[in-house]
Amino acid sequence: MSVKVPEFDLEGYLPYRLTVIAGQLSADLAKHYKSEFGISMPEWRVLLNVGYTKGLSIRDIEKRVNLEKSKVSRAASKLEAKGYLTKITDDQDRRLLKLTVTKEGAKLLERLIPFAQEFQDKLDKRLGDKIDELHGALDLLMATEE
Amino acid sequence: MSVKVPEFDLEGYLPYRLTVIAGQLSADLAKHYKSEFGISMPEWRVLLNVGYTKGLSIRDIEKRVNLEKSKVSRAASKLEAKGYLTKITDDQDRRLLKLTVTKEGAKLLERLIPFAQEFQDKLDKRLGDKIDELHGALDLLMATEE
DNA sequence: GAGTATTCGTTGCATTTGCAATGAAGTCAA
DNA sequence: TTGACTTCATTGCAAATGCAACGAATACTC
Numbered sequence: 001m002s003v004k005v006p007e008f009d010l011e012g013y014l015p016y017r018l019t020v021i022a023g024q025l026s027a028d029l030a031k032h033y034k035s036e037f038g039i040s041m042p043e044w045r046v047l048l049n050v051g052y053t054k055g056l057s058i059r060d061i062e063k064r065v066n067l068e069k070s071k072v073s074r075a076a077s078k079l080e081a082k083g084y085l086t087k088i089t090d091d092q093d094r095r096l097l098k099l100t101v102t103k104e105g106a107k108l109l110e111r112l113i114p115f116a117q118e119f120q121d122k123l124d125k126r127l128g129d130k131i132d133e134l135h136g137a138l139d140l141l142m143a144t145e146e
Numbered sequence: 147m148s149v150k151v152p153e154f155d156l157e158g159y160l161p162y163r164l165t166v167i168a169g170q171l172s173a174d175l176a177k178h179y180k181s182e183f184g185i186s187m188p189e190w191r192v193l194l195n196v197g198y199t200k201g202l203s204i205r206d207i208e209k210r211v212n213l214e215k216s217k218v219s220r221a222a223s224k225l226e227a228k229g230y231l232t233k234i235t236d237d238q239d240r241r242l243l244k245l246t247v248t249k250e251g252a253k254l255l256e257r258l259i260p261f262a263q264e265f266q267d268k269l270d271k272r273l274g275d276k277i278d279e280l281h282g283a284l285d286l287l288m289a290t291e292e
Numbered sequence: 293g294a295g296t297a298t299t300c301g302t303t304g305c306a307t308t309t310g311c312a313a314t315g316a317a318g319t320c321a322a
Numbered sequence: 323t324t325g326a327c328t329t330c331a332t333t334g335c336a337a338a339t340g341c342a343a344c345g346a347a348t349a350c351t352c
Contacts (some may be wrong), residue, residue: 006259010194010211012281013262014269015171020212021287022168025161040308048156058331065156066166068310073331095317095330113152116159123160123287130283135158137280140272141167186338204301214340219301241300241347 029119037112038082042067042075044112047101050085051109055098057090084108175265183258184228188213188221190258193247196231197255201244203236230254 010016030041039047045065050056058076062069076099079085084105090096101109124131156162176187185193191211196202204222208215222245225231230251236242247255270277 006256008194008259008262010191013266014280015168015175015265016191017281017284018164018168019172021284022161022164023212025287026165029161042308045156045162048154059329066169069331070310070333071308073333074308077332093318093330097331110152113154116154119161120159126286127283128286130279130286133276133279134160134283135163137273137276137283138163138167140274140276141171141269188338205299215301216303216340217338219303220338223302239300239348243301 029116032115033112036115037108039079039084039108040075042071043079046072046075046099047079047084047105047109047112050079050099051101051106054100055090057096057098059096061099079105175262178261179258182261183254185225185254186221188217189225192218192221192245193225193230193251193255193258196225196245197247197252200246201236203242203244205242207245225251 026041033039033041033044037044045067046061049061049064053060056064058069058072061067061072061076065072067075076085076087076097080087082104083102085099085101088098088100090098127134172187179185179187179190183190191213192207195207195210199206202210204215204218207213207218207222211218213221222231222233222243226233228250229248231245231247234244234246236244273280
């Protein structure tokens with residue numbers, strides 16, 4: 001018994017393509033972050049942000065980095081346990097936490113960032129002049145989510 | 147004590163951007179698939195493929211749809227439990243499983259596909275003529291993974 | 293043909309996730 | 323001030339994930 005189904009091209013389905021590509025890039029990176037630096041992707045994102053801006057709170061990071069607050073919280077705790085950042089409750093508002101990188105954390109970033117930069121450069125090379133088009137299109141997609 | 151860290155622009159970091167955007171689109175879609183059709187993303191991908199090609203095996207799908215075989219296996223089992231497809235062991239090679247959509251499965255696809263198509267159309271509208279550029283760039287990124 | 297290696301699908305298990313609930317702290321209005 | 327609401331970070335828990343191990347079936351090699 002043959003069943004008829006409407007046409008649909010999964011290969012060209014944008015959400016699918018984006019998910020697959022992003023997933024591969026992420027998995028790739030995550031592997032390196034883990035094996036070479038001992039941290040997870042969420043930890044990397046949190047550490048990076050704390051590295052740049054002193055005294056960020058969990059909520060600040062949640063908004064900046066598109067991570068759920070529970071993820072941020074756990075990532076921060078792990079980074080703290082590893083000695084890469086410190087948590088201090090804010091004196092002004094004692095609900096808030098001020099996250100700050102330690103020297104160890106800064107050292108780690110000094111190794112992580114060139115690695116990420118290198119990866120970016122590789123992608124840029126692949127994309128050539130298409131890179132701006134890509135970013136332009138991604139801007140439009142970002143705007144999609146209101 | 148102030149700590150110096152090399153410059154890095156996370157906002158413009160391509161893997162990050164892709165992950166965030168893909169994640170938002172996926173989460174969005176997953177919610178609808180779940181609430182309106184009662185299936186997960188992996189199940190949707192599996193169902194779609196089985197809908198088009200009769201007798202696919204788990205491994206076939208794994209390759210086609212970028213899902214780990216354990217994910218495919220579990221998705222297939224759930225779809226079977228819900229009555230959307232059947233598993234039959236291949237006579238030629240009894241390690242293989244032949245997956246086939248049931249009438250119920252086909253009916254579900256008839257509802258799912260227009261939904262997905264509509265979503266795609268919305269994205270196309272947002273992107274306008276940038277759509278081809280985007281796909282072109284994604285092609286290049288795909289080629290990246292060897 | 294016996295023995296080894298490979299392929300396929302499933303499952304166990306530790307880890308990660310998303311979400312809701314919690315408790316502590318702050319805000320606001322009467 | 324008191325009491326109702328909101329905000330913040332953490333945590334519990336159920337579900338999803340990734341990976342390795344397993345048993346069954348087939349392919350390969352001598």
